[in-house]
Amino acid sequence: MDTPKEIFLKDYKLPDYYFDSVDLNFLLGEEKTIVSSKITVFPRVDGSSPLVLDGADLKLLSVKVNGEELKNGDYHLDSRHLTIPSPPSGTFTLEIVTEIYPQKNTSLEGLYKSSGNFCTQCEAEGFRKITFYQDRPDIMAKYTVRIEADKSLYPVLLSNGNLLGQGDLEGGKHYALWEDPFKKPCYLFGLVAGQLESRDDTFVTCSGRNVSLRIWTPAQDVHKTAHAMYSLKAAMKWDEDVFGLEYDLDLFNIVAVPDFNMGAMENKSLNIFNSKLVLASPETASDADYAAILGVIGHEYFHNWTGNRVTCRDWFQLSLKEGLTVFRDQEFSSDMGSRTVKRIADVSRLRISQFPQFDKDSDLACYVQALTKLFCDHPGCRSYGSSCATTFIYQVKASENTLLSIDLNFIIFLNFCGCLLGSYGYGTFRCLRFAVTVYEKGAEVVRMYKTLLGSQGFRKGMDLYFKRHDGQAVTCEDFFAAMRDANDADFANFLQWYSQAGTPLVKVTSSYDAAAHTFTLKFSQEVPPTPGQPVKEPMFIPVVSGLLDPSGKDIPLSSVYHDGALRSVANNSEPAYSTILRLTKKEEEFVFSDIHERPVPSLLRGFSAPIRLESDLSDSDLFFLLAHDSDDFNRWEAGQVLARKLMLSLVVDFQQGKPLVLNPKFVQGLRSILCDSSLDKEFIAKAITLPGEGEIMDMMEVADPDAVHAVRSFIRKQLASELKADFLSLVENNRSSEEYVFNYPNMARRALKNIALAYLASLEDQELTELALHEYKTATNMTEQFAALAAIAQNPGKIHDEVLADFYNKWRDDFLVVNKWFALQAMSDVPGNVENVRNLLSHPAYDLRNPNKVYSLIGGFCSSPVNFHAKDGSGYKFLGEIVVQLDKINPQVASRMVSAFSRWRRYDETRQNLAKAQLEMIVSANGLSENVFEIASKCLAA
Numbered sequence: 001m002d003t004p005k006e007i008f009l010k011d012y013k014l015p016d017y018y019f020d021s022v023d024l025n026f027l028l029g030e031e032k033t034i035v036s037s038k039i040t041v042f043p044r045v046d047g048s049s050p051l052v053l054d055g056a057d058l059k060l061l062s063v064k065v066n067g068e069e070l071k072n073g074d075y076h077l078d079s080r081h082l083t084i085p086s087p088p089s090g091t092f093t094l095e096i097v098t099e100i101y102p103q104k105n106t107s108l109e110g111l112y113k114s115s116g117n118f119c120t121q122c123e124a125e126g127f128r129k130i131t132f133y134q135d136r137p138d139i140m141a142k143y144t145v146r147i148e149a150d151k152s153l154y155p156v157l158l159s160n161g162n163l164l165g166q167g168d169l170e171g172g173k174h175y176a177l178w179e180d181p182f183k184k185p186c187y188l189f190g191l192v193a194g195q196l197e198s199r200d201d202t203f204v205t206c207s208g209r210n211v212s213l214r215i216w217t218p219a220q221d222v223h224k225t226a227h228a229m230y231s232l233k234a235a236m237k238w239d240e241d242v243f244g245l246e247y248d249l250d251l252f253n254i255v256a257v258p259d260f261n262m263g264a265m266e267n268k269s270l271n272i273f274n275s276k277l278v279l280a281s282p283e284t285a286s287d288a289d290y291a292a293i294l295g296v297i298g299h300e301y302f303h304n305w306t307g308n309r310v311t312c313r314d315w316f317q318l319s320l321k322e323g324l325t326v327f328r329d330q331e332f333s334s335d336m337g338s339r340t341v342k343r344i345a346d347v348s349r350l351r352i353s354q355f356p357q358f359d360k361d362s363d364l365a366c367y368v369q370a371l372t373k374l375f376c377d378h379p380g381c382r383s384y385g386s387s388c389a390t391t392f393i394y395q396v397k398a399s400e401n402t403l404l405s406i407d408l409n410f411i412i413f414l415n416f417c418g419c420l421l422g423s424y425g426y427g428t429f430r431c432l433r434f435a436v437t438v439y440e441k442g443a444e445v446v447r448m449y450k451t452l453l454g455s456q457g458f459r460k461g462m463d464l465y466f467k468r469h470d471g472q473a474v475t476c477e478d479f480f481a482a483m484r485d486a487n488d489a490d491f492a493n494f495l496q497w498y499s500q501a502g503t504p505l506v507k508v509t510s511s512y513d514a515a516a517h518t519f520t521l522k523f524s525q526e527v528p529p530t531p532g533q534p535v536k537e538p539m540f541i542p543v544v545s546g547l548l549d550p551s552g553k554d555i556p557l558s559s560v561y562h563d564g565a566l567r568s569v570a571n572n573s574e575p576a577y578s579t580i581l582r583l584t585k586k587e588e589e590f591v592f593s594d595i596h597e598r599p600v601p602s603l604l605r606g607f608s609a610p611i612r613l614e615s616d617l618s619d620s621d622l623f624f625l626l627a628h629d630s631d632d633f634n635r636w637e638a639g640q641v642l643a644r645k646l647m648l649s650l651v652v653d654f655q656q657g658k659p660l661v662l663n664p665k666f667v668q669g670l671r672s673i674l675c676d677s678s679l680d681k682e683f684i685a686k687a688i689t690l691p692g693e694g695e696i697m698d699m700m701e702v703a704d705p706d707a708v709h710a711v712r713s714f715i716r717k718q719l720a721s722e723l724k725a726d727f728l729s730l731v732e733n734n735r736s737s738e739e740y741v742f743n744y745p746n747m748a749r750r751a752l753k754n755i756a757l758a759y760l761a762s763l764e765d766q767e768l769t770e771l772a773l774h775e776y777k778t779a780t781n782m783t784e785q786f787a788a789l790a791a792i793a794q795n796p797g798k799i800h801d802e803v804l805a806d807f808y809n810k811w812r813d814d815f816l817v818v819n820k821w822f823a824l825q826a827m828s829d830v831p832g833n834v835e836n837v838r839n840l841l842s843h844p845a846y847d848l849r850n851p852n853k854v855y856s857l858i859g860g861f862c863s864s865p866v867n868f869h870a871k872d873g874s875g876y877k878f879l880g881e882i883v884v885q886l887d888k889i890n891p892q893v894a895s896r897m898v899s900a901f902s903r904w905r906r907y908d909e910t911r912q913n914l915a916k917a918q919l920e921m922i923v924s925a926n927g928l929s930e931n932v933f934e935i936a937s938k939c940l941a942a
């Protein structure tokens, strides 16, 4: 084995060769597929560097340079590369023919078959499973693609760009020829062939061009694509209105496939989607499904500019496209629904999934030590690498498993991908937890630009970004520079968000000077040390703040004294009710003048920065904010802070065997929200939802799933009993006999009704169970039917069994609904549920080869803390066995599942030992994939 070589972001090297045009020819067959490529290659600088092409699982049939076939000695082939040591100087053509076996490809990366149809997934590094290529995003070329296949089996042949021609061939075959006029990296290549039908529509762009829109599915599902089409058109219009971005081709295709490892993929003009994110009808999809479809269709469409027209120079820049595009889809969904509710949902997700990753040293270490000593969670994930690969390689050796044949390229990959691609490398999302950093935290960083620059300033920055970089592969610094230059802005040390890991902890104390009429906020900030970054610099943190007077109204703000200067806050003599405090130092204070009564501060409005905030606000301040804050996000936040404090103190009581008593003020606070008819109904639903069990466990020294579950269930029941009359009237008053319409007021109404029903059913009272049963039977849409089913399913018993059986019988032919049924049972907190889940594995509707089913049943089971973390280890054992089995089929999906073990050190010793035993069993399994080995060994290596 070669000596491990470190590759760091700072060592990024321009490629020695560029590709200008790429002609691909696919002969799709039942046993094998022949892929021929003809590439125009030109050197970046003349010289005689070798041309190194990536390739994986390919059978090379021939290589030609300038039409001459190369003989064995003229090139070098290993398991991951095809190298041409001395290519001709100047521009030359390279022709390669390979043979691949999509039918056998259960990894669902590269070219594979899904339910009889061919489709592709190339991001991040799947293209190398199709043909030999420089598989890196800074190689941008123009593609033509010819596809040839049996006409009756594959009547539809799709690829990127415009259809140049199609026709019949001998032997029952036909072909299609596609040309994409835009240069693109190979990760955006897409191909689909199969028996599909389309819903067709058109969109007239702002400049008057007609774009044909087609959404392809198997014939029986076409009727379920109306909402996806609506979402696509809404996204196209929104991007024109908000960013002035117009679609650039005459055709836009979306294909829904049932076997897909993730949500969707933004291939140029040929987006490929997991069916779950395309197919919807009122009877079969819930409001949450409708909202997810809207958001993801938007997301993939928005990539056309942020990702495709301007792409990433290297995979360290992933957040350049993903953070920005998530921000854009969040804004789109906000504009289509409620901004506050969307913000609450996005912040919750960030907190639950991303923040915990980097907080506790042990947790960090468990991820980090095996792979990288220098690791970061910043959006660009441009950790500068380290000796991680060396560490890893030694561990691989020590473990004596099948990965001993690991080669230099894999080491480079590990270094290259060390942090970002802890989740993402090798064409995989190895671990979702890391993806959240790139996507969700990345979106928060983009949001801060907008907060600091305002909508117009942000738009100016975006315009300049496209003006400078259209058609290029660029970096996060390029994005920063466009924002800065377009606004002539002083961003202080903003770039540190891209280079410094960890979630900053900001502490704030307040004081009021009645004589001077001033109110002072004193801030300190600390970024926790992370491996490789023991000492952190202060960050640039925008804290949007307002002050409430004793009646609960916003106080008009005139000026703030900070850093030796008095800054006027009023806007053209208009008073301001909120202002941005720009934190840049370890400690600093801001003094508001002209404050005539002691105010209650409302800090970090709208969650203006991805930080943790600790303030000296008392419980009564928090109840006051919950009741009055003009910033609805902060109203919700005040309730959550109170609920977290309450839950943590009850957990202690529970652990000490004390009786649990619910603070009446908390009940009163929630009642006032519940009865406030001026509030948005979905906001009320969010405000009365308690923080999740995981969130509370993350705040504990030693996570105690049983105590947290007992406390959360106790509070829920207590609230249900004390607010029973309010909940009953919410259910009564929020029924509707109208036909299902996907619009915000209706969704909000259903959300409130459904949460009220869930609370009521938790009481296990026969009358209330009857009520839930009535709602189940009379529901005319999946949102209400499933919510009623879930309410009933909380409590085991005869009705529970009967209703679950009834639901399955109703929907047995709809695989997406059946997945909901699997998930609901898998997530159950009923003690000993592991047995039920085991039995469901052999249910006729279950199939381990389909990622959606795995996510529903196995992923669902892992999301029940009481059952997954069962003290007898039954949950861990179950997951361990499944991971080993699944790894043989689809390593990417298996590695997602194994990441449920990631926080095993957060639990007590008994649980730790049990989880560790399973992780050890997994890493020592014969023939384990790199994907699973990577995650499992990272977990173990704490």
Ligand code: B3K
Residues within 6 Å of the ligand: 123, 124, 262, 264, 265, 266, 299, 300, 303, 322, 424, 427, 428, 429
């Ligand atoms: N870009 C894809 C994700 C690809 C993941 C590859 N393992 C979907 C998206 O973020 O839009």
Ligand code: ZN
Residues within 6 Å of the ligand: 299, 303, 321, 322, 325, 326
């Ligand atoms: Zn994306």
